[in-house]
Amino acid sequence: MKLAYWMYNGPAHIGTLRIASSFKNVHAVMHAPLGDDYYNVMRSMLERKRDFTPVTTSIVDRHVLTRGSQDKVINNIIRKDREESPDLIILTPTCTSSILQEDLQNFVKRAAIDTIHADVLLADVNHYRVNEFQAADRTLNQIVQFYLKKHKIDPSQIKKTQNPSVNIIGAVDLAFHNQHDMLELKRLITELGLEVNLVLPQNCAVEELQKLPNAWINIVPYREIGLSVAKSLKDNFDMPFISTTPMGICGIATFINEIQEVLQNQGYDVDYKSYIDQQTRFISQSAWFSKSIDCQNLTGKRVVVFGDATHAAAMTKILSQEMGIKVVWSGTYSLNEKDWFTEQVKDYCDEILITQDHNLVGDLIAKAEPAAIFGTQMERHCGKRLNIPCGVISTPVHIQNFPLSYRPFLGYEGANQIADLIYNSFTLGMEDHLLEIFGGHDTREVLSHGISVNTETNWSKEATKELEKIPGFVRGKIVRNTEKFAKENDISLITLEVLYSAKEALNT
Amino acid sequence: MVFAEPRYAMAELEEGDISAQLNDYTELKRLCSKIKQDRNPSVIVWIGTCTTEIIKIDLEGLAPKLEKEIGVPIVVARANGLDYAFTQGEDTVLAALAQRLKNPEPQGVSASSVEAPNLILFGSAPSSIVNQLTLELKKQDITINGWLPSPRYDELPTISENDFVCGISPYLSRTATTLMRRRKCKLINAPFPIGPDGTKAWIEKICSAYNKTAVGLEEREEVAWKNLEKYTDVLKGKSVFFMGDNLLEIALARFLINCGMIVNENGIQYLDKRYQGAELALLEKVCKEKVVMLPTIVEKPDNYNQLHRINKLKPDLVITGMANANPLEARGINTKWSVEFTFAQIHGFTNAQDILELVTRPLRRNGSLDKLGWTNYNTNKTFT
Numbered sequence: 025m026k027l028a029y030w031m032y033n034g035p036a037h038i039g040t041l042r043i044a045s046s047f048k049n050v051h052a053v054m055h056a057p058l059g060d061d062y063y064n065v066m067r068s069m070l071e072r073k074r075d076f077t078p079v080t081t082s083i084v085d086r087h088v089l090t091r092g093s094q095d096k097v098i099n100n101i102i103r104k105d106r107e108e109s110p111d112l113i114i115l116t117p118t119c120t121s122s123i124l125q126e127d128l129q130n131f132v133k134r135a136a137i138d139t140i141h142a143d144v145l146l147a148d149v150n151h152y153r154v155n156e157f158q159a160a161d162r163t164l165n166q167i168v169q170f171y172l173k174k175h176k177i178d179p180s181q182i183k184k185t186q187n188p189s190v191n192i193i194g195a196v197d198l199a200f201h202n203q204h205d206m207l208e209l210k211r212l213i214t215e216l217g218l219e220v221n222l223v224l225p226q227n228c229a230v231e232e233l234q235k236l237p238n239a240w241i242n243i244v245p246y247r248e249i250g251l252s253v254a255k256s257l258k259d260n261f262d263m264p265f266i267s268t269t270p271m272g273i274c275g276i277a278t279f280i281n282e283i284q285e286v287l288q289n290q291g292y293d294v295d296y297k298s299y300i301d302q303q304t305r306f307i308s309q310s311a312w313f314s315k316s317i318d319c320q321n322l323t324g325k326r327v328v329v330f331g332d333a334t335h336a337a338a339m340t341k342i343l344s345q346e347m348g349i350k351v352v353w354s355g356t357y358s359l360n361e362k363d364w365f366t367e368q369v370k371d372y373c374d375e376i377l378i379t380q381d382h383n384l385v386g387d388l389i390a391k392a393e394p395a396a397i398f399g400t401q402m403e404r405h406c407g408k409r410l411n412i413p414c415g416v417i418s419t420p421v422h423i424q425n426f427p428l429s430y431r432p433f434l435g436y437e438g439a440n441q442i443a444d445l446i447y448n449s450f451t452l453g454m455e456d457h458l459l460e461i462f463g464g465h466d467t468r469e470v471l472s473h474g475i476s477v478n479t480e481t482n483w484s485k486e487a488t489k490e491l492e493k494i495p496g497f498v499r500g501k502i503v504r505n506t507e508k509f510a511k512e513n514d515i516s517l518i519t520l521e522v523l524y525s526a527k528e529a530l531n532t
Numbered sequence: 533m534v535f536a537e538p539r540y541a542m543a544e545l546e547e548g549d550i551s552a553q554l555n556d557y558t559e560l561k562r563l564c565s566k567i568k569q570d571r572n573p574s575v576i577v578w579i580g581t582c583t584t585e586i587i588k589i590d591l592e593g594l595a596p597k598l599e600k601e602i603g604v605p606i607v608v609a610r611a612n613g614l615d616y617a618f619t620q621g622e623d624t625v626l627a628a629l630a631q632r633l634k635n636p637e638p639q640g641v642s643a644s645s646v647e648a649p650n651l652i653l654f655g656s657a658p659s660s661i662v663n664q665l666t667l668e669l670k671k672q673d674i675t676i677n678g679w680l681p682s683p684r685y686d687e688l689p690t691i692s693e694n695d696f697v698c699g700i701s702p703y704l705s706r707t708a709t710t711l712m713r714r715r716k717c718k719l720i721n722a723p724f725p726i727g728p729d730g731t732k733a734w735i736e737k738i739c740s741a742y743n744k745t746a747v748g749l750e751e752r753e754e755v756a757w758k759n760l761e762k763y764t765d766v767l768k769g770k771s772v773f774f775m776g777d778n779l780l781e782i783a784l785a786r787f788l789i790n791c792g793m794i795v796n797e798n799g800i801q802y803l804d805k806r807y808q809g810a811e812l813a814l815l816e817k818v819c820k821e822k823v824v825m826l827p828t829i830v831e832k833p834d835n836y837n838q839l840h841r842i843n844k845l846k847p848d849l850v851i852t853g854m855a856n857a858n859p860l861e862a863r864g865i866n867t868k869w870s871v872e873f874t875f876a877q878i879h880g881f882t883n884a885q886d887i888l889e890l891v892t893r894p895l896r897r898n899g900s901l902d903k904l905g906w907t908n909y910n911t912n913k914t915f916t
Contacts, residue, residue, distance in 0.1 A: 025563055027544075027563045027567070028544045074859060119583060493659065520667065
């Protein structure tokens with residue numbers, strides 16, 4: 025057993041469901057007890073989707089526990105086939121139901137006989153060995169392989185697109201600033217004179233998957249989800265892939281250079297040097313910004329970085345290489361990316377941290393006393409307690425990470441937005457000096473004298489105690505309303521009862 | 533939430549636990565000792581999940597031994613997804629706590645035998661609700677001898693046979709059963725103090741258990757309704773559809789019908805007809821008075837079919853879970869999250885306003901959207 029107050033990663037079935045719900049017209053049936061079905065809430069709330077989440081729970085209740093599912097799962101799959109006419113139904117157990125060791129593969133086979141519209145697949149994932157990311161990666165690969173096999177795509181008969189094109193693999197529901205990243209990435213690809221063949225899996229219909237091998241290159245911007253697909257396409261169809269994350273000016277340059285190299289290897293001559301130069305020096309603002317006087321005050325600032333492997337590594341490089349900020353330590357919760365992560369950041373920070381224990385991360389932040397944190401929502405929370413500003417750069421996400429405005433992390437616009445994020449995370453320049461002169465932001469004490477407008481009324485001990493429980497930001501209003509009420513009713517002592525009566529009478 | 537000073541932790545099961553290579557007792561001891569050392573809680577509640585149910589970890593068997601060893605009381609509650617609704621989790625924990633309530637110290641025989649039986653209320657509520665309901669009963673000269681739960685474990689009330697117990701929420705049937713069967717208490721089966729109508733009926737029922745006639749309640753209710761007028765004006769004649777997931781549905785439906793609404797469907801995950809008996813009777817009475825049909829109560833509803841019914845009925849408001857709210861709004865249906873009624877302070881006379889504030893908000897908001905500028909953004913008027 026592991027004591028966990030919080031987890032950076034979700035369980036495996038969440039990864040599978042994220043892939044299923046990202047595809048167009050794919051339905052997932054979850055073999056699970058009530059309460060394991062919170063994915064529908066997460067997706068609906070965070071992504072603010074207008075459509076119902078295409079996930080149905082085939083509920084494991086006491087009957088199922090005692091007698092087994094029998095036909096329940098199969099009937100639910102067939103029912104969804106009729107009701108939603110999906111192209112594919114994915115069946116997944118959860119940690120709980122996987123222990124029941126029912127022969128789900130057999131359920132899938134039997135259901136597939138009676139479905140009219142959908143193919144049926146069992147998500148092939150060990151729920152006690154893999155986490156959310158790994159499960160997503162595997163499920164995506166499983167679906168891709170299934171359709172390449174179904175359409176009997178012959179590697180020797182591939183017709184590549186006339187113009188060089190790429191597949192982008194890694195557009196997944198509930199990922200970090202993903203929608204904006206994808207727009208930015210598509211823009212970058214277009215500006216490089218390339219075409220986008222397919223974006224996976226977001227809004228992709230499974231029947232389109234047979235087109236995958238027609239692209240010239242596969243692009244995997246986030247290594248957590250998509251790498252397996254790229255690797256198996258490399259093995260089976262000899263498709264080159266690029267897993268460099270185009271994040272930060274240097275990262276983007278490396279990414280473009282790799283594309284150039286791959287294209288040249290395929291006999292297509294391109295030279296992106298001037299494009300990179302133009303973008304870096306004149307179009308994008310972040311390189312200039314880093315040189316500008318504003319950023320002088322970043323000198324000697326110390327920060328820590330923590331997140332998923334992709335974002336934490338890229339961010340560490342940006343901070344150290346592009347902004348000249350000292351990274352005291354950099355870490356990730358993606359335990360399985362330990363070697364890759366270490367290799368990536370070892371030259372850019374003093375120490376490396378690989379852990380899933382948020383308490384340890386918190387302790388190390390407190391110990392390092394950095395000027396700013398770049399981490400997940402958990403580090404932001406930790407920073408609040410320690411009074412250290414935090415820029416959020418990675419999942420686990422929060423509704424804040426689904427902004428309506430355009431906030432990519434990838435590409436040149438992403439570089440601008442990251443520079444903003446870094447700069448705005450610090451108290452800098454004149455603000456720094458002024459805070460020193462005036463003794464900090466905190467003027468709360470002065471304001472609290474103004475709460476009571478009326479000195480003629482007295483508050484009983486219980487009422488005062490009750491008042492303390494009311495959140496500070498509305499307390500003033502409650503006091504004023506209650507005292508007004510007391511005055512109007514000639515009450516001199518405000519008791520608990522008076523407080524409630526006032527609420528009842530004056531509630532707006 | 534989990535983000536705040538964490539009082540909720542998971543004992544994450546690993547492969548070794550599932551395959552029984554690890555010993556449950558040693559594992560739980562390691563975890564609980566750590567919790568004791570880090571947080572020093574007054575009680576540790578073990579909440580069994582479906583997984584512990586399936587792999588049959590004997591939590592009830594392990595707890596007594598371990599609590600002696602580490603010196604912190606351990607209460608076991610099997611609140612798992614094999615139940616129907618999330619509010620039943622509270623019920624399970626309170627039922628477990630009810631078994632742990634101590635008997636009072638024996639006192640002089642003569643003193644206790646003449647006194648009326650004690651009253652213990654059950655249902656977790658913020659202290660302001662506790663205070664308000666206590667005050668209302670005090671006005672009827674009834675003293676509450678304790679609340680289950682109390683803010684701290686060592687402040688739990690004592691309980692003895694034949695004490696009166698009364699619940700404040702409709703989802704506490706297991707707690708009620710435990711108090712009746714195990715602790716031999718007498719349950720006051722009352723409607724729930726939700727809405728002025730329910731609060732009045734609740735107080736009356738408690739008074740009648742003590743052979744008292746409630747005083748001043750008619751006036752109290754009248755004033756409360758008067759204060760609600762600006763909300764009830766909005767609600768009159770409007771229809772509401774409960775998809776059902778917090779078990780407050782019957783009480784809320786009764787209150788909203790009294791406010792002049794029409795309830796299309798009353799979905800509920802689980803209905804204990806005995807514990808909710810008084811509430812169901814009141815619902816029937818209210819419907820008769822208002823001359824409206826008794827709403828269809830659909831137990832354990834199928835959401836998919838409900839969505840079809842909603843599409844057909846086009847109710848003015850749907851009270852639903854978080855997963856369905858935005859898709860319904862996108863289809864032009866007003867919604868309110870059911871979970872807000874669980875977390876808001878809804879009990880008693882005073883807080884009836886908070887319920888209606890929640891219920892009317894989508895109606896007021898969506899009613900006023902038409903008046904916003906963007907509905908006529910493409911007319912020529914804007915540019916002249």
